[in-house]
Amino acid sequence: MLTTDFFPGAPNWLDLGSPDTEASADFYGSVFGWTFQSAGPEAGGYGFLQQSGKTVAALGPITEAGASPAWTIYFHAPDVDAAAKTVTEHGGTVRVEPGDVFDAGRMAAFTDPGGAQFAVWQPGTTRGLDVVTEPGSLGWTELYVPDPSAVRDFYTDLLGWNIKEVPFGDGMTYVLASTAQGEQPDVAGIMPLQPGDSPHWLPYFEVPDTDATLIRVDAGGGTVLLPAMDVDGIGRFAVCADPHGARFAVITSSDVPA
Numbered sequence: 001m002l003t004t005d006f007f008p009g010a011p012n013w014l015d016l017g018s019p020d021t022e023a024s025a026d027f028y029g030s031v032f033g034w035t036f037q038s039a040g041p042e043a044g045g046y047g048f049l050q051q052s053g054k055t056v057a058a059l060g061p062i063t064e065a066g067a068s069p070a071w072t073i074y075f076h077a078p079d080v081d082a083a084a085k086t087v088t089e090h091g092g093t094v095r096v097e098p099g100d101v102f103d104a105g106r107m108a109a110f111t112d113p114g115g116a117q118f119a120v121w122q123p124g125t126t127r128g129l130d131v132v133t134e135p136g137s138l139g140w141t142e143l144y145v146p147d148p149s150a151v152r153d154f155y156t157d158l159l160g161w162n163i164k165e166v167p168f169g170d171g172m173t174y175v176l177a178s179t180a181q182g183e184q185p186d187v188a189g190i191m192p193l194q195p196g197d198s199p200h201w202l203p204y205f206e207v208p209d210t211d212a213t214l215i216r217v218d219a220g221g222g223t224v225l226l227p228a229m230d231v232d233g234i235g236r237f238a239v240c241a242d243p244h245g246a247r248f249a250v251i252t253s254s255d256v257p258a
Helices: 021-032 080-089 148-159 210-219
Strands: 011-018 035-038 047-051 054-061 070-076 093-101 105-111 117-123 138-145 162-168 172-178 186-192 200-206 223-231 235-241 247-253
Touching: 011 021, 011 117, 011 138, 021 035, 021 047, 021 054, 021 210, 070 200, 070 247, 080 093, 080 105, 080 117, 080 148, 117 200, 138 148, 138 247, 148 162, 148 172, 148 186, 210 223, 210 235, 210 247
Parallel strands: 011 054, 070 117, 138 186, 200 247
Antiparallel strands: 011 070, 035 047, 047 054, 093 105, 105 117, 138 200, 162 172, 172 186, 223 235, 235 247
């Protein structure tokens, strides 16, 4: 379960790059009840998706040439410049060089050796999201790559993760990552990529009722990519795409009050 302690290596921000931010704000507002708050004219259309006045995610126009609509998960890095050097040294790619975001913090965007895109955030005045784990907010992060074992050392060296394997399903193994500092719970999972799919990070949003949420996804023009299913001890979840194709998951966790 994620927390807002935001130890190094934990997810502390996420945003959506969209070709039509107004339409995306309307879609996610209809699905999760979020409202959009602009970060101001100097932010280039970037702003905050909020629930009861608290930031649960962010939204902005696509800024990278050739990029597709997608959610980007950011992980806490105490030193973004050092992180960029580590990425290069360990077979990853720096897509967006380290840079300051006003006084809010410093960020950079990378691609891991397996081909999945993500980012890091070095807090300034903004430590991270206001809320996680509660219904309507980020509840989990999951990485899909062709060979999970091939990226373990990359993320361990970059984010300081501890890695463990747990049984999952019929003879399967699920790779769990946790932060090295503090008593931080698990913060991410790593799964093998399905044939024909592209490497990616997938955010899970907590919802009170997965099935009711999927009805709103469909009504808003989104797509259910993986129908709702139950996993013992975990909860009920489904994978979706918004009207522009950005993927996300919804989950009603067994241990999160509605």
